[in-house]
Amino acid sequence: MTRHSFIQMSKLSNVKGRINYITSHARQENLYATYQTADSAFWSALAKEAQIEFKRSNVEGKCIEARELIIALPEVYTRLNPQQVLESFTDEFRKRYNVECISALHHNKRKTNYHIHLIFSERRLLEHPEIKTASRNLFYSEQGKRVRTKKEVLDESGKLRNGCKIIKKGEVYEQHMFTVKDKQFKGEPFLQEVKTFYTDLINKEVADPEHKLKVFESESVYLPTKKIGKNNPRAAEIEADNAARQEWNRTADLALVSGIEEVKILAVKKEEIQERTSESIKQNGWFPKLFRSIVNKAKELLRDMIRTQQLPPKPVLSVDMDEYRVMQKLMIKVQNEAAAICRLQDVELSKLQSQLAETKGLFKGKERKALEQKIQQMEKTIAAKLNAIPTILQDDGYPDAEVFIAAFKKATEIVEQYRRDLSDWERKVKSNKAPKRQSPPPEKQSVRNRLRQLQAESKQRRTHNRHSQDIER
The missing domain is CATH 3.30.930.30 (BirA Bifunctional Protein; domain 2)
Incomplete structure (x- = not known):
């Protein structure tokens, strides 16, 4: 990660x-x-x-x-x-x-x-320190405010009241060794x-x-997690909060590789998490359980989008470019992983949960326990597969799903533009509209070089602050 x-x-x-x-x-x-x-x-x-x-x-x-x-x-x-x-x-x-x-x-x-x-x-x-001396006697009240006359700082017996002070003429009444902040x-x-x-x-x-470390980018699709300081009395609460945030981050990865546009994920994050959290704080103050509930609801909304999102068809490449094929195979690999996760979440896990809900009665204890164990194991399997998606991408040099998807889309645009250029050239040649000294077809080598450059830039990219972290000490 x-x-x-x-x-x-x-x-x-x-x-x-x-x-x-x-x-x-x-x-x-x-x-x-x-x-x-x-x-x-x-x-x-x-x-x-x-x-x-x-x-x-x-x-x-x-x-x-x-x-x-x-x-x-x-x-x-x-x-x-x-x-x-x-x-x-x-x-x-x-x-x-x-x-x-x-x-x-x-x-x-x-x-x-x-x-x-x-x-x-x-x-x-x-x-040069600034030193101010009094040109006449100065009188200050209990609040430290300057008053006009001596009477205003004396009590009924004519003595200086507690907390009041008099700075005599010629004495220093203000000095500055430092600049303002x-x-x-x-x-x-x-x-x-x-x-x-x-x-x-x-x-x-x-x-x-x-x-190498990166600075978290607050405008990314991910949510920041918090570090837990020494002897922090809120350690359990922060740990639960981080778990909810990590669940959202894994679901965001799954959404990206499932073909959902980054702008749509950002819209869910903004509207369903940031804006709802802000409104909740205004109305009720900060309640960690309420925040986790907001994050979980947003995560479920994102999962619904994944369910309804049809994975794009596996692209068929007619141009012989190894660099793009590598990216293409990687895209297919993570999409297959995403599809497997969705099947486990929406079919296998749901089936076990339904069976557990239907298993009732005094003598069904063993059966219920067995189902609960299967559900726990299934949830662990799903969590492991979710964690595997960023690992697959990192093994190929991409820091996260957000960077890889952006790179793959750009690479696809380069290849599709090459196909259009080649098709246009072939059409002109066949229709005999090209001049006698025909220009050569688009070069595959130049496209290959652009793809290599794009891959290198994407793998070196270090986006700013993905899991902005707070620490409490």
């Missing part, structure tokens, strides 16, 4: 606490390296100024002092020097965005998730850019093209 990079960004409301957590050997069981581009004083000053600015803004919510990226690394990175890996990834980010960073390289408890925590500042140090870090384009940037960086150490 195609592997996708995982890069997640989160907001930090306590940057000093988070730094202590990710860099402490006492708090991290598998901490391999730490690295920082600025000292502790920088992060303390950053947090202090962020809190002052937040209080001054008088808005609700939490103050965001910094941001954090979590970058999952493939297994090959465990063989590399941890300190060099961490410094390389951190320095590349600092060089690209000109902000200070602090980072750590971890494994999770089971050593199945090798990853980097990279904390970065959204502000930059000013070359860089707005680029808030936008989705930044995160997408970082995902692409780090995915390319990660892949430099992945030699096998088939094992």
Whole structure:
């Protein structure tokens, strides 16, 4: 199955606490390296100024002092020097965005998730700090708001009220060591850019093209799955959620190789999953079981489309082109697999389920149990065959069904255009309408070269973010 990079960004409301957590050997069981581009004083000053600015803004919510990226690394990175890996990834980010960073390289408890925590500042140090001094006495209320007169901050006995303050003439009342937050870090384009940037960086150490990571493309026919973080109390819920998403993804593969247009699958995904989920959240909030129900209904709708979709006839190629024949045989192979899956789902499994529903009575326990076991075995067989479709394509160099179907359609267009050109040439020759010095027929070699180029491009294609993943830590 195609592997996708995982890069997640989160907001930090306590940057000093988070730094202590990710860099402490006492708090991290598998901490391999730490690295920082600025000292502790920088992060303390950053947090202090962020809190002052937040209080001054008088808005609700939490103050965001910094941001954090979590970058999952493939297994090959465990063989590399941890300190060099961490410094390389951190320095590349600092060089690209000109902000200070602090980072750590971890494994999770089971050593199945090798990853980097990279904390970065959204502000930059000013070359010359801005310092403002009071030209007269300044008075501030309990809410930190500036008031006009001294009376407004005194109690009935003439003493300064708790929470109020007076800044005397000549004293510093405001100073800035940092710039304002860089707005680029808030936008989705930044995160997408970082995902692409780090995915390319990660892949430099992945030699096998088939094992290189991809960035998930949210506009594909597939649904993203989520990673389950350490000690996550919602682990069982996320696992069930991922199972529903994977079922949809396998059904989408089946639909593609069954001849259903990608645009139709995308329409089902948008209307039956994305829009219904959005409406459900607006009305009821987030309910995982409700989301899984929406996905399952959409999956069944897609299966109904597969049932009614007639597989296209096996194409007969009259032009001798080995490259197209290879693609053609592969198409027939996955279509046959799809047809076999549909037969098992719609005939064999349905038959067993009907038999189970009809087997009632006190003395039918053994018979029911036998049928239930057959149903379970049949479901496993179907699941294995569904998983086999992307494997068949990957064995031939295509990353997934979506890429192969697009390549096959393009190849078919090339071959059909060649046939039309050849037919037109033959018609002109037979009707004696061609000039005496007839142009030669279309060359098979040029078509063969175009097919080879198309195959190579398709097998090298790495679409962006197929199973966008979220992680909870």
